[in-house]
Amino acid sequence: MEEMAMGFRFFPTEEELISFYLHSKLELEDDDKASNIHRVIPILDIYRLDPWQLPSHCGELCHGDTEQWFFFMPRQEREVRGGRPSRTTASGYWKATGSPSHVYSSENKVIGVKKSMVFYNGKAPTGRKTKWKMNEYRAIKEDPTSSTPMLRHEMCLCRVYVVSGSSRAFDRRPTSAAETSSAGDVK
């Protein structure tokens, strides 16, 4: 795991993200036990930073990745008290696009819910859309006694990414840190 061969990188499926990483994190309440997981996906209050500051905080096993970055985001204090989450940062705000959607396992079982967001520079509602996007994943509580699936809200998993412009992930060139660390408006 330490000496990763050239070309190997963290490229998880949504199922791996939810069924392995998010569930492991939710079950390993002790941060020490989760330390190997944090080397891939660290805990971060992502709204304390602007999106282009996030890549440098990614997991140590993912350093050098230039397309997407993963973080565990604990529930905000205001949410615990029954309020709505705040998604405002120093330079702008994250805004949901579309409705949340289900995430399925390879056996077609609903394992989680995904919310997609875009970052806007400036103040709502007049901010300018940027290339920074995010998927926020929540896991479904496995409760055989309940027929209604319940979400686990204490922790979500965020995938932050930039829209590359290339429709096929394979064609991407290794972009320089400078390119991905700037706050660019959508061209």
Next chain:
Amino acid sequence: MEEMAMGFRFFPTEEELISFYLHSKLELEDDDKASNIHRVIPILDIYRLDPWQLPSHCGELCHGDTEQWFFFMPRQEREVRGGRPSRTTASGYWKATGSPSHVYSSENKVIGVKKSMVFYNGKAPTGRKTKWKMNEYRAIKEDPTSSTPMLRHEMCLCRVYVVSGSSRAFDRRPTSAAETSSAGDVK
């Protein structure tokens, strides 16, 4: 490298494929020295097999990958004798799409040439297009005394893949082996 963490997989950039894997292979003429490279990308005469037979021959470090498979393909005997390569298999044939294109490094230097192909079931020219595709990469000979870039023809690197239908690689679900090992016409 042996115990790859969940979600890590071979997802190389084209630059990594050419500048590291193909060049290493071309320079390490001794197969023993290249054995670590063959664990990722084995040598295979891919035209001896139909495309859906290829995934099971991929490198041992890539087992379980369901989207793309990489092989080194030595120059065919008939090409050495000055003929054209034969891209016919038992069930059909590979046919080029478009013109070959250059592959660039992150410093915008031309490092290779890419040829794209689609597999057709049946006999040319009446075969039926399938979902099986391929990129064939050749490296450029580094010769400071020559102003014309020359291709190295003794070995190419092939990326075989299936078109998933999902425009974003991230949204893919882990597909079952059965799904990707069948010869499907394009829907």
